[in-house]
Amino acid sequence: MGALIPAQLALLLLAQAPSYSVGGRVTFDDGEPLAGAEVYASLHGFNPVGETVLTDSEGRFSISDLPKGLYILTATRDDIGSIFLGQTPQPTVVNGVNLSEKFPHLDFTYHVSRPVTITGAVHTSTGAPLFGVQIHAVRRVWINGKATLESSTFAAPDDLGRFRLPHLTRGRWSICATVPPAQPVLPVGVARFGDMPTGVFAKACYPEDSQSFVKLSPGQNLTLDLIFRPAYPVAVSGHVQNTEGFDSVYVEIVPEPGVPMMPSVVPIDLPTHSFAIPNVLPGRYRLTARAQIIGKPGRDLASATTMLDVGDSDQSVELALSPQPRITATIHAPPHTDKITVSLRSADDPNAPNYDAEPETDGTLRFAIPNPGRYRLVTRADLCNTDARLESSGLPARQDVRAHGVQVTPGMQANLDITFSAECGDIKGAVVDSSGNPVPHARHLILLTGTPEDPGDLFQDSADENGGISYFGLLPGKYLMWAWSDQDEWDGVLDDLSQLAPQQTVVEVRPHQTSSIRLPLLRMPQ
């Protein structure tokens, strides 16, 4: 976790032992223990390492004799499926268990949500069941202070059109049935000979309005009917410029979450620079052109990207390739420090991955950022990150990247100087309700850089069973914090952090001091 060590990791007992172990207790939202669940540790969430153990009637478990390492814990029970323990408010992030010489034995309390199940049937407007369709659900989640969508696995209906989507997380869901691309939806009952509906896709969603969601509380089951109606795809075509010197250029279309399409790749016709993507359903897509030279694989040498809103009619797009940006980073830190990770995170697209810097043989770090755009700096270390400045031949002065992020331009060549120091402070305290009582497992968020309107580096975590929160290794200064009950789903309601600005708590951090806070719960918007 680096500079930001969550409460659980910090409250650890030190001991000298030849082997490593992890234990804890697992309960549901309402405090009921998760008894009789199988728990195992794994290195990447796959094959178990060490023993698989059962939780007792109190939900307790203990796994010993593990080699040192960073583990992910998985709990499995027939009625809940498999759940990663240590799931953070950020859906894609799971807190790992780092067993090291420093912390050979760890003990945690885990809080899991009762799963929800969505069942139903898909049929046509005349009542006939539909087969050959795919059903999936998307959940509204909050990543890096912005609302986005997370997709469930797919289900296939049986011969009566019935389907089940079990073991889902509570939250705000939208459920859609779609026909896989290239598979025509057959007309029902009446057709004209010769009007083969090739490429006609169809779609049914619940709620019908794709902008609304149905809220499912822990343990709730939803049964619904999906009635299929046709939707009409369009063609996206266009040209890619600056292809000279490349012999492999292709265009990739990736739907935003919730758009019922699979990503696809089409080559461009080099003599005419043109491409055509048939059968695209209305929705928002990221369109990226990538250029390579055959025989020099591994890296895109040039690229171009744009967001595309596809409507009801055919669309044309012009893309101009530009050389890949090359950004290197130089780290300035006191000697004997390690565990520094530096990433750039897209400020525009919450679903884009973090681009981590890879150290090169000479010790500098290189970012492989494929797409131009605005990026935010995210650093994690045992130390606090004091300064980060970017120098580029095209810039008049060194830019303060820590505060404002970096605008990556096509073909940009720049160096980033990042300075760490040991002059840090800590925050310790608890999340409290309106009566001043601690709120166990409350979710909390700290804005490390940027503003609520334009958030930079931010960190979300869950409080411990006593409502306790703590952060270590913060650069002296003022920080904004928020907390909400894990029973409320603020992250599923709000579009972005600026809506929370009126309820922010300001915390001041001083060097070598621990700031004590009582962080009040947010009031749910009505």
Add this chain to the structure above:
Amino acid sequence: MRLAILILIACIVPAQDFQRITGRVLDDASRTPVIAATVTLSSSAASQQIVTDSQGSFTFLDTPPGEYTLTARRLPSSQSGSNAVNVKVESGHAPEAVELAVPSTALVTGVVTGENAQPLSANVELIRRTIQNGEATMEPSGAVTNDLGEYRLADMRPGRYLVCATAHTSLYKQRHHLVYPLNCYPGVPNRESAQWIDLQPGSELRLDLHFALVHSVRVTGSLRGAGEQVSISIAPLNQSSSMLGGAIAEWDAKTRTFVVAALPAGDYVVRASEYRDGMEHSASRLLHAGTEDIDGIELDLSAATQLTGSVTFEGEPPPAANPTSFSASGNRLQLYAWSNGNFSFPIPPPGTYYLSAHGGGYCPRSATLGGRDVLDSRFTIAPESLPGPLDIVFSKDCGHLFVSFQSNQTALKPILLRHAAEGDGYLRFESTMFLTPGDYLVFLVPNDPNLEYMDPAWLRDHESSAIPVTIQANQPTMLKLP
């Protein structure tokens, strides 16, 4: 303006000749409408598909004059559909409504539960017994359970089935020497002792399967001489062609070891194989799982394991038109040869085989495997052994059999067999031409696609009616049926 009117007229006039084709899809047995059936209307030029409505009806509007074929399927995935119905569209009168009958199918549903009646994640297989060419074959159709342990197999062809299921055993149970064994209806641990179920057309069968944990052992071992793309499987002995009741081993390429976490008691064949450098490398071993864990199984994949041998043609060597080819299916090992020379092929899976050897215009005069005659005998390819070499001599001195029927015998067909020289069983000959001289038996079998006449018991029972023939070299044998 004038052009637009002309086009309009051009479109309208022939449309008066267009007709609509209407119809219904019915279940063959119950004659009830089939909803959401897929109907295909095709002409020599184009085809159009439609799905029946909630009354089982369909209508194709504005069909131009011509000849069409209509077919229907219950589900897009159905193996068989209705008979094709020809429809002629002529100007002036509408074709009659068409009825398409799709074959009646059966529905099998059920719940799979474990020791505390909890739902299990399981694969349920319905294995259909079909007769092809007088021999029984097994056709599996599978379904997986949902989170409630429910499975559903719709659109099953009527027939005789075995029902077998495998259930997922959780890691904790595996580590504690427990496993859900193969479970075949009515609750037996292997296919051989399972009971046949007769699925009638249009029937619905509810078949719940209950699993009980049994003791299991952990098997570990290592491979020598293996590359990276190894596959290791454990199959019950005598059932090596099926994965039912077997297990897949986890192979760790780093430590060159494998683990089978939980195996119920029984006799197995563990087999490792790898295709590398253009050759099959395999090794197998017998394994008896009892009450104790088994460690230190060693399999050596360093040498290519090929069945090698030679083909010799007596007299003038035939032109080297084609290489020798080789295949193993069922219990027959088939070899086609066109030229003298040596060959090598992957060793087929362990089992009992008989050889079927063909040379263009030649017949096998002798065939030996490891020095043993395999021309007149079945032979066994055992695990833990490398059979070979397979040496075959072809000769031009062959005979032919001609069978002539009486006019009232068209419901019979002759099959040509030979007693195996050793043990039980018969060797079968597909062709009546280019036969190795010797004694044969001609069985007259009813031309019934459901008769399993290759069953040794059937053959024994009917041997008294078989006609013995002696094939002599270089002359035709005429058999006139009584």
